Amino acid sequence: MIMAYADLRDFLAALDRNGQLLRFTDPVPLEPDLGAAARAVSNVTDRGPALLFEDIDGYERARVALNVVGSWPNHALMLGLDKDTSLKEQFFAFARRADAFPVEAERVGTERVGTERADDAPWREHAVETDINLFHLLPLFRLNRYDAGSYIDKAAVVTRDPDDPENFDTQNVGIYRIQVKGTDRLGIQPVPAHDIGIHLRKAEERGENLPIAIAIGNEPVITTIAGMPLAYDESENEMAGAVQGAPYRIARAPLTGMDVPWGAEVVIEGEIIGGVREIEGPFGEFTGFYSGGRRQPVIAVHRVHHRTDPIFEHLYLGRPWAELDYTVALNTSVPLYRQLKQDYPEVVAVNAMYTHGLLGIISVRPRYGGFAKAVGVRAMTTPHGLGYCKVIIVVDDTVDPFNLAQVMWSLSVKFHPAHDLVVLPDLSILPLDPSSEPPGISHKVVLDATTPIAPEQRGHFSQEVDQPAGTQEWENRIKRLLT
Amino acid sequence: MTAPKIPDTCPRCDSHDVSLLTASPVPGRWFMYACGVCFYSWRSTEPGYATDPAAYPAAFKIDPTDIPKMLVVPSIPTRRGGTP
Numbered sequence: 001m002i003m004a005y006a007d008l009r010d011f012l013a014a015l016d017r018n019g020q021l022l023r024f025t026d027p028v029p030l031e032p033d034l035g036a037a038a039r040a041v042s043n044v045t046d047r048g049p050a051l052l053f054e055d056i057d058g059y060e061r062a063r064v065a066l067n068v069v070g071s072w073p074n075h076a077l078m079l080g081l082d083k084d085t086s087l088k089e090q091f092f093a094f095a096r097r098a099d100a101f102p103v104e105a106e107r108v109g110t111e112r113v114g115t116e117r118a119d120d121a122p123w124r125e126h127a128v129e130t131d132i133n134l135f136h137l138l139p140l141f142r143l144n145r146y147d148a149g150s151y152i153d154k155a156a157v158v159t160r161d162p163d164d165p166e167n168f169d170t171q172n173v174g175i176y177r178i179q180v181k182g183t184d185r186l187g188i189q190p191v192p193a194h195d196i197g198i199h200l201r202k203a204e205e206r207g208e209n210l211p212i213a214i215a216i217g218n219e220p221v222i223t224t225i226a227g228m229p230l231a232y233d234e235s236e237n238e239m240a241g242a243v244q245g246a247p248y249r250i251a252r253a254p255l256t257g258m259d260v261p262w263g264a265e266v267v268i269e270g271e272i273i274g275g276v277r278e279i280e281g282p283f284g285e286f287t288g289f290y291s292g293g294r295r296q297p298v299i300a301v302h303r304v305h306h307r308t309d310p311i312f313e314h315l316y317l318g319r320p321w322a323e324l325d326y327t328v329a330l331n332t333s334v335p336l337y338r339q340l341k342q343d344y345p346e347v348v349a350v351n352a353m354y355t356h357g358l359l360g361i362i363s364v365r366p367r368y369g370g371f372a373k374a375v376g377v378r379a380m381t382t383p384h385g386l387g388y389c390k391v392i393i394v395v396d397d398t399v400d401p402f403n404l405a406q407v408m409w410s411l412s413v414k415f416h417p418a419h420d421l422v423v424l425p426d427l428s429i430l431p432l433d434p435s436s437e438p439p440g441i442s443h444k445v446v447l448d449a450t451t452p453i454a455p456e457q458r459g460h461f462s463q464e465v466d467q468p469a470g471t472q473e474w475e476n477r478i479k480r481l482l483t
Numbered sequence: 484m485t486a487p488k489i490p491d492t493c494p495r496c497d498s499h500d501v502s503l504l505t506a507s508p509v510p511g512r513w514f515m516y517a518c519g520v521c522f523y524s525w526r527s528t529e530p531g532y533a534t535d536p537a538a539y540p541a542a543f544k545i546d547p548t549d550i551p552k553m554l555v556v557p558s559i560p561t562r563r564g565g566t567p
Contacts, residue, residue, distance in 0.1 A: 029528060030526065030528075031526060031528070031529045031530075031533070032529075032530065057507075057512055057513070057528070058507030058508060058509050058512035058513050059507070059508050059509060060508060060509060062508075133505060135504070135505040135515065136505065136508050141526075142525075142526075142529070142533065145532060145533065146533075146540070146543045148495075148521075148522060148523055148524070149517075149522070149523060149524035149525070150524065179522070180524075181517070181522050181524070182504070182517065183504070183505060187522070189556070190557060191556070191557070192556075192557040192558075197557050200557065201557065201560050204559055204560050204562070205560050205561070205562060205563045206562070206563060207562045207563075275559055277555045277556075277559065278522065279521055279522055279545075279550050279553060280522070282543070290543075292553075292554075293521075293545060293550075293553055294553055294554045294555070294556045295550075295553045295554065295555045295556070296555075296556055297557075
């Protein structure tokens with residue numbers, strides 16, 4: 001039986017019960033300490049806790065939660081698994097549950113758009129429409145040294161297709177970086193390739209603004225799924241239901257009619273202003289480099305709903321590994337695995353967790369010579385691969401792609417540079433890849449580290465060292481003695 | 484606490500269109516300022532690298548005359564059946 005978390009507070013309590021939450025009750029300055037603490041915890045360990053700061057300089061009762069999914073134990077707890085579940089087991093659990101998609105969402109409250117009937121979502125407790133000051137509501141802060149300002153970077157951002165606004169499936173829940181430029185004015189980065197970019201293009205073609213809802217401080221599954229590469233008409237709410245093993249609970253944002261997480265701490269409602277672009281950034285990105293400044297869309301905030309004393313959940317990103325890398329590890333690997341598996345059932349597992357899949361490792365049972373290279377190239381033509389998958393390493397089915405020692409062994413002894421290197425020139429890539437030239441274009445490469453098989457007869461692989469008989473029993477015995 | 488003295492120069496783009504963004508909810512702890520040209524914002528309590536125009540590194544400085552030339556993302560589409 002899988003347990004779904006009602007909200008962020010419920011998940012923080014579960015982390016606490018499992019020894020995966022650190023509380024800081026001493027006063028803390030916003031800069032540089034909060035960003036530094038979030039960076040530091042990932043530097044120290046990949047089994048680290050979430051950080052909850054309860055006394056923020058300049059605020060009476062503000063709280064900041066950082067690194068909530070920023071370790072493998074926290075990621076396992078998000079999935080309702082034991083915190084010591086191995087990464088490979090987490091991958092297969094995630095993939096199995098994704099097969100249950102779509103799981104219809106549970107809508108709480110039956111109000112119609114525009115009506116003021118209250119429902120029971122906790123964020124409906126307070127609503128602010130005049131003199132909105134996001135800096136007073138939330139302890140916003142600069143994360144990395146040369147970010148342009150304070151950002152919101154882990155909110156569930158909800159928009160609808162302006163040509164088909166009643167369609168639940170094309171309603172999008174995504175994560176986009178949001179610069180807080182004024183007390184009620186935001187900058188946003190809706191990349192054209194993302195679903196929100198499609199919604200904005202349609203709104204601007206119609207000469208309209210694009211209504212938007214921004215839900216901050218959620219249980220962890222929806223924000224993980226919001227960063228998952230899904231098809232345009234696949235509902236994030238219905239995938240979140242599949243992955244958490246229970247219908248995802250949503251409530252309707254009264255001004256915009258967006259379906260937002262029921263358990264959010266804060267819900268901001270407003271509009272992306274059509275036809276307006278304004279300088280935004282730079283912002284320290286998941287590539288480990290700052291994005292340049294660009295002219296990007298602007299959001300006018302019209303209403304803010306919030307709980308009493310909301311928790312500001314924020315995410316650190318920068319040079320991997322940091323919390324972002326945990327949140328996009330399996331949510332990127334699983335869709336690639338599912339798409340490849342459709343065409344090639346011989347695919348065993350996919351580890352695309354390096355910089356959101358700029359580098360990926362595929363383990364496969366090759367059917368014949370050249371097969372592994374084809375699977376590697378196929379990864380590049382999946383929807384996510386069009387912007388990522390710059391380096392694909394293919395290994396045998398006997399190699400665990402999540403075990404880098406095994407992957408490096410395969411590369412070191414099976415990869416032959418004259419035969420196993422496939423370079424494809426000038427393919428598409430996300431423009432944030434700092435090596436792309438021009439931005440958005442890069443060569444891509446497949447490194448075939450599988451054992452050559454017929455009709456490809458080369459190398460000397462017939463006498464592989466096997467494990468001594470009884471190794472598995474001894475593994476189990478040693479594990480028992482260690483616990 | 485008395486009203487803040489608003490800095491006259493943006494640390495990042497050196498323009499003089501600086502305004503008070505907000506003050507700390509607990510009075511007197513800090514102020515935040517915003518630049519009306521490059522939309523940089525900073526808090527009075529931040530280290531000099533974020534607040535001092537002379538200390539802001541050249542690689543991250545912005546020349547206001549470059550802003551209109553910056554890439555527009557996403558581009559603005561043509562309106563259906565009409566002009567953009």
